[in-house]
Structure formats: C-alpha cells, structure tokens
Amino acid sequence: MSRFEAAAKKAAAVAPKPLAPSWMSAPKPKAATAGSTVAAKAKAKAGTAPKLTTLEDKKKFVKSWETKIDDKECEVQAEANKKAKKDLETALKKLQTDELYLKVKEEIKELELQSKRDAERAALTSQKSDAKASAPSKETSKGAAATSSEATEASEESMAEIEAAFAASGKDAAAVKASAVAKLESLAAATPFVLPRLPALVGLFADSKLGAPAIKAAVAIVSNIQPKGHGIASEVMPTLLCGMEDKRWKVKAGCIDVLLPCLLQMSEATPGQLAECLPQIVGRLAEAALEVRSEIRTATGAVLREIGNLVASPEIKKLSQDLVTALAEPTNQKHTQAVLAKMGNQTFMSLIDAASLSLLMPIVVRGLREREPASKKWSAQIFGSTSQLVQNVEFMKPYLPMVVPMMQQALVDPVAEVQREAAKAFGIMELVLPEYSKLKLQPWLFAKLRAGEQGEQIGASLALAETLTKMDKDLAATFIGEFQAGACDPKWSVRRGFLELTDTMP
Numbered sequence: 001m002s003r004f005e006a007a008a009k010k011a012a013a014v015a016p017k018p019l020a021p022s023w024m025s026a027p028k029p030k031a032a033t034a035g036s037t038v039a040a041k042a043k044a045k046a047g048t049a050p051k052l053t054t055l056e057d058k059k060k061f062v063k064s065w066e067t068k069i070d071d072k073e074c075e076v077q078a079e080a081n082k083k084a085k086k087d088l089e090t091a092l093k094k095l096q097t098d099e100l101y102l103k104v105k106e107e108i109k110e111l112e113l114q115s116k117r118d119a120e121r122a123a124l125t126s127q128k129s130d131a132k133a134s135a136p137s138k139e140t141s142k143g144a145a146a147t148s149s150e151a152t153e154a155s156e157e158s159m160a161e162i163e164a165a166f167a168a169s170g171k172d173a174a175a176v177k178a179s180a181v182a183k184l185e186s187l188a189a190a191t192p193f194v195l196p197r198l199p200a201l202v203g204l205f206a207d208s209k210l211g212a213p214a215i216k217a218a219v220a221i222v223s224n225i226q227p228k229g230h231g232i233a234s235e236v237m238p239t240l241l242c243g244m245e246d247k248r249w250k251v252k253a254g255c256i257d258v259l260l261p262c263l264l265q266m267s268e269a270t271p272g273q274l275a276e277c278l279p280q281i282v283g284r285l286a287e288a289a290l291e292v293r294s295e296i297r298t299a300t301g302a303v304l305r306e307i308g309n310l311v312a313s314p315e316i317k318k319l320s321q322d323l324v325t326a327l328a329e330p331t332n333q334k335h336t337q338a339v340l341a342k343m344g345n346q347t348f349m350s351l352i353d354a355a356s357l358s359l360l361m362p363i364v365v366r367g368l369r370e371r372e373p374a375s376k377k378w379s380a381q382i383f384g385s386t387s388q389l390v391q392n393v394e395f396m397k398p399y400l401p402m403v404v405p406m407m408q409q410a411l412v413d414p415v416a417e418v419q420r421e422a423a424k425a426f427g428i429m430e431l432v433l434p435e436y437s438k439l440k441l442q443p444w445l446f447a448k449l450r451a452g453e454q455g456e457q458i459g460a461s462l463a464l465a466e467t468l469t470k471m472d473k474d475l476a477a478t479f480i481g482e483f484q485a486g487a488c489d490p491k492w493s494v495r496r497g498f499l500e501l502t503d504t505m506p
Contacts (some may be wrong), residue, residue, distance in 0.1 A: 047210045055111050058104050065101045070337040158183060159193050166200045174209060188220035195221060195235055202243045205254035215254045222261040229269025232262050237277050244284045249293045256288060256299040260306055265333055267310050275354030279398035282307065282327070282358040289330050301328040307355055315348050316356035323359040330366070337375055340367045344378035351391045361399040368406035373415040380410055380421035384428045393432050400436065408444065411459030419459055427466030437467065449497040450486070458498040 052058045072092040079085040095101070164433045165180035176394045181204065187194055198221060204214035222236060240262070244257035259281065266274035281303075304327050308320035316323070320341055326335040340363065352360075360382065368377030381401060390396055410422035426445070430437040443466070448460035485500030 022137045033144050036501065052104060055108065058108050058111075062101065062104055063096070064106065065098070069095050086247050091410060138437060142336065156193070158187065159410050160418070161202075162197060163381055166197075171307065177210055178213065179209060181217050184215070185220050188217070188224045189226070191221075191224065191226050191231070195225065196242070198222075198236060199239050202239055202251065202255065205243070206246075206248040206250045207351035211250055211254065215257055218254070218258045219261055222258060225265060227269070229265045231274070232266055233270065233273035234279055236262055237280075241280060241284055244288060248295055249291070252288060252291070253293070255293045257284070261270070263303070263310070271354070275392070275395055276398070278307070278354055278358035279361070284363055286330065286362050288328055289328050294482055297328070304359075307358060310355040311359065312353040313348075313350050313356040315346055315350060316352065316360065318328050319343060320359065323363060326363055326366075327359065332497075333370070336363060336366055336370070337372065339363060340375050340378040340382070343382050348389050350389070353391055354388050355396050357386065357390060357395050357399070365406060367403050368403070368410060373413070373418055375408055376413060376418045377415070377421050380407065380425050381419065383407070384421070384425040387425070387428050387432050390432075396433065397436075403415065404440070411463055412455045413459075414455075419462055423462035423466045426463035430467045431470040442467065442473050446482075452496050452497065454496065457500050461497065461500040461504045464501055465506065469506060 005306060013185075023288070053190075054062055059504050069092065070093055072088065073145065076085060076088045076092055079088055144243050162180040164182055165176045168176045181201070184194055184197060184201065198218060201214045201218045204210045207214070222232070225231060225236075240255040240258055243251050246252055246255075263274070263281075267275070285300050285304055288296050291297060291300075301324070304324045305321075308324045311317045311320045319339060322335070322339040322342065326339045329335055343360075364379045367375040367382075370376065387396060405424055407422050410418050411426075411486075413419055426437075426441060429441060442464075445460045445464050448456045449464065483498055483501065486494055487502060489498070
C-alpha cells in the first residue's frame, strides 16, 4: 500500500457518518422523559394515600374530611356569583361522594358494632364465671361464714382506724388519709359501716392528691349499697346536695359525679324516693350548668342525660335530648325557645312520670320568666297539660312554689293569649289539686279581685271564672252571695272587679 492510500484510508475512518432522514430517527429522549415523569407522578400520588390501620386513624380521617365538607358548604353559601357557586357545589358533591371517605365511614360502623358485640360476649362470659365461682360447697360456705364474721369484727376496728386517719394532721397525714380512703373503697360492700363515712370523703374531693381516690371510693360505696337503693334519699342525697353548694369547684364536680350511681340505684329499687328527690337534683343541676368550670358543666350534662334516659313518657322521650340540651346550656335562649315551641305543638296522650316532670318544669319556669309572649303562652299551656296527665299528683307539689308565682305574674301580662292560658292553668289546678287551690290560689285571686289594679282584676276574674267552671257545682253555688255583695260594694274599685268576674263567667 502506497503512502497516499494509507492516508486516504485513515481519513475515511476518522470522518463522521452521514445523518439518517428525520422520519427514520429514533424517538426523542425528551418525550421519553416526559412519559416517565407522568408515570412517576401517578405512582407518587398513589403512594400518598393515608394509611388507616386503627379505628382512631379512621375516625381522625373522617373528622378531617367532614371539616373540609363543612368549609366547602360555607363557601357555597357565601358565594354570590352563580357560575362560581356552581363550581363550588360540584366540588362539594365530589367531597361528599368520595369513595375512600364513604368506605372508611362504613368500616368505622362495622368496627364499633364488632367491639360492642365483643363487650357483650365478655360480659356474658364473666357472668358465667362469676356464677360458677359463687356456687360453693357446704364446707366452703361454713368457712365463708366464719370469715365474714371475722371481717365484720375487723371492719368495726377498721372504721375506728379510718376515722382516726381522717382526723390526722402533720407531715404523714396525706399518706395516712390515702390509706384510709383505699381501705374504705375495699370495704364498700359493708354498707352499715362505710355509708356514715361518706361526708368525710366528700370533704376530701377538693384535695389535689386525694380527690380522685375519694370520688372513686364514694362511687364504690353508693354502687354497693345493700339493700339496693335504701338510704340514698335519707343519707346520701343531703350530703351530695350540700356538697354541690360548696364554693370549691372540685367538691361540686365530685358530688355531681357521685349522683350517677345514686340515680341508677334509685331508679331500679326505690322509684318513689327518686320522684321525691328529682326536683331538688334537677334544680341544683340547672344552677351548676351556669358554672364557669368546664368540668362542672360536663359532669352536669352527663347526669342530665342519665335522667333523660329514665323518661318513660313517649312524647317526652322524643324531646328528652332537646330538654337536656336546653338545661345544660341555659345561656343559649334559642334552645329553650325551640323546645318550648316543640312541646307547645305536641299533643300529650300518655301519663307523665317523675323523670319527665323533672326535665319539663325547669324549662317551664324559664319560659315564664322570658320576655317573649310566645314562650310564656307555651309554658302556661304545657304546665296545664302536664298537671292533668301526671301519674301521681303528688309529683307536682315540689314544683308549685316555683311555678305558681310565675303563673300569677302571667295573669297580669298585657298579652291576652298569655292571660288566657294562665287562667286555664288555674282552672286545671282546681281540678287536680282542689285542696291546694282552696288554701293558696283562691284567697289570692279574691284579694286581687277586691284590691288589685284594673289589670290584676281582669286576670283574677279570668282565673276565677276558669276555677269556678272546674269546681263542683254545689261548692260553686256557695260563692254566689259573695259575688252579689261584691257587685254592690260601695267602693267603685271593688264593684269593678266583681263586675269583671260576672262578665267573664260562662
């Protein structure tokens, strides 16, 4: 090979290859990169789905999602532009029909139902095991009797030790008292020994260290009272109601907590005593609902809800949650007015029990105190209806000192409908409580008819007309002489009152 051929061959090897036509060219790497980016984003999006393993995680997810829905609903309501509002409504619908959200909600329901079933099974299993354990042989029963007698002797000594511990003072007093509280809790079933020590426990509710153990011991004592329900009305209730008036908020909250087992015991064993106690209990709870401390308000709401569960009247049971809400939030007048409106439009057909009455009466009193004429009218109407349908007329008597003064004020209300409903209530009182009407109501009505102002005379004449209509005819006839003498009285003001009465008489 010559020198020139070698040089040409070398140049041909180094020279670049010719480019292929554009239609034959391979896909651009840029496009490939874009496709891979989209796939990566899709994978990343799929990877960011929330991990909902526990029930708590699922509840948090549903709560946050519902917050989004609420926010979107607020945006829809606030938007004035129709087009923008339509877009927002579409977005809201997507949130409400989201598959994951609906699926998680169903899972939560299933899990809660399953946990409830598991709890019921566990309770049944424990009952069976307790039943097996509580079937001792004759020898065991003899031993148990001997042990119980020894425990009784030990309890008498231990009560003296506990009292000494509660009276202790000094550096070691806290530890000694804590030991005494624990001992009381362990002896909770020995009602004759531990029940008289309940006031000493209530005094410890305010202690920062001993408060919680003292409340626990008090609940254990009340829950284990034997015979069931006995002694609560006479021994426990006065102590707790007195504690609810204490200035220390921890004592108030603790006494309200102990009310729950009291209600359960009395509802099962002594419903008559419960009916007597409920007016005082609900009255104190209504006062406690106004407290600043959230702990007191929370405990009050729990007890009121338990009273709502005791309601037997079907009509009141439908409204029990509304009544409880109105009692637990007394500063929000909308709740009171709403429940009064519902009850005013409700036809009561069933007999009303003590629990229903305890929830109704505070609302009635609150409605009579309001300025709204509609609230006063509904309250007077509800009072009259419940007085006729109450299971036992004695249930009404504890509420009369609260309600009757309000009804007397309603008789002089400038709104005619309020006057008329209040007058009807006086007539119903004559029908269901004639003795009370004779001793308390009629003397007041006649005094206003003789010496009251014109507005008072009109109200008294309306109430007396209703009273005489409901009264026994022979008894009503005895008043004719007094009416004639009053209509001919030399004083014009007295004549005016009795002439008003004759005008309103049917």
